[in-house]
Amino acid sequence: MKNILQVTTQGDREIVMTRLFDAPRHLVFEACSQPELVRQWLLGPEGWSMPVCEIDMRVGGRYRYVWRHGDGREMGMGGVYREIVIPERVVATEKFDEAWYPGEAVGTLVLVERDGKTTLTQSMLYDSRQTRDAVLKSPMEKGVAASYDRLETLVTSMPGQDAKRESRAS
């Protein structure tokens, strides 16, 4: 419960997230790299499922994610793996279908295990400072799809759970 997520900016073009998980690194890596596991947690607010989650985890391989809302709205993104060190480091590009920021971002996932717990650091490097700040100004809920209009309320009123119910529904 004390595992607080920290979000900071680094330099001009980067957003960095850090969070501790009460699990050994190989499990965190699995949860971040196996489609049937990824689609259980990498969701939006309630009502969204992740019908497409394809991962070809090798250098040059692609991944593709699509989220769908019960009312038919959809959004997708994907990219190419540039670097993979199991179970500690993955570098991949990221691009949304409906480009809400210019160019491609590059994401770096780093997992460090200590005393059976794992620190996850995810950094996103954008094309420019303007892009990075645009992502912060209109994070997922607005930027990811224009149709996400009600999302902001949803996100801020989120009670913070419901993992199981939703993963079963998807």
Place this chain on the structure above:
Amino acid sequence: MVLESFNLDSVFAALADPTRRAILARLAAGEASVNELAEPFSVSQPAISRHLKVLERAGLISRGRAAQRRPRRLEAKPLAEAASWLETYRKFWEMRFKRLDALLDEMKLAEKSHGRNKR
């Protein structure tokens, strides 16, 4: 929320520098003149003035009226707004990571009962 009142890009850029963050921390304790601000740092006064200019352009500080001293003071609003954008982003991801917590708990249990051969 009125975003156009200042430039969030320049706020983040201004915050990216450790000396400027230290200046803001000092000003959080109360207004100070350029000389007073330069004191704790091993940089020249022109260098401090350049940092102050960046902070001023970002709307993070302002100048007092006292003509001689022209003390700088902290402007809280842009800083708070920058923090609130980070916070919105943070909440979105925290929601996902809470689900990941729950999933990892299940995976740990499964691993315990089936050994390493989970899948």
